[in-house]
Amino acid sequence: MNDVVIRPLRFTADVEAMRAFLETLGLRPRIEGERGGWVDLVAGSGMAALHDAATSSTGGKAGDTSLSFEAADIDLLKDRLVAAGHEEATTWDEAYGRVLSVTAPGGVVIWIDERSDDLYGYKLHRTAPDPRLTVVPRLSGAAEAEWTSFLELFGSPEVTFGPPAGEFDVRLELRTTEPLPDVLARLKAAGYAAELTGSTIAITDPDGQPVRVHA
DSSP, X not given: OOSEEEOOEEEESOHHHHHHHHHHHTOEEEEEETTSSEEEEEOSBOEEEEEEGGGOSSOOOTTOEEOEEEESOHHHHHHHHHHTTOTTOEEEEETTEEEEEEEOGGGXXXXXXXXXXXXXXXXXXXXXXXXXXXXXXXXESOOHHHHHHHHHTTTOOOXXXXXXXXXXXXXXXXXXXXXXXXXHHHHHHTTOOEEEETTEEEXXXXXXXXXXXXX
């Protein structure tokens, strides 16, 4: 796994329903809470995480998606960020491990969890990610040039940009080299309403949010 991995975080009203949805798309579970409420899933590149909105300590509402990351060593990443002028970058300990926060362009606060071998009451799944699949979050309300420069500090993970005006917003999107008709057939067989137009599949996820899968 790479040094820093992009990991959009969805606050959801139904972790299991969202998990089943993402698994249908091809993501694979990696770590989940022993008592539910959290699971992260991996793709060939990038991750997605699900957090029960009802137990969120940060006020995340069902359907909200935030931008987060996972890093092998947050101290090294902090040094990189501070050297680039982000002197407010801060690390601290949470019950589940160490965390780094930094302010991104536009005043958006980003959290980075440090990868740890201590599962702190979580369960590990040793599943192989689908190498054809990439998590590519879509950022709206983001100045593309500023964000591109900022993301270089994280190894330039893939994102796409929506309209630059308005409030900052993150949307779950994926890219795959799997034939889209195969993805569409799998979604429909699982009962999801999905539509293939050109090189993109459009679906509404269990939280009522739009998700796109691109060729």
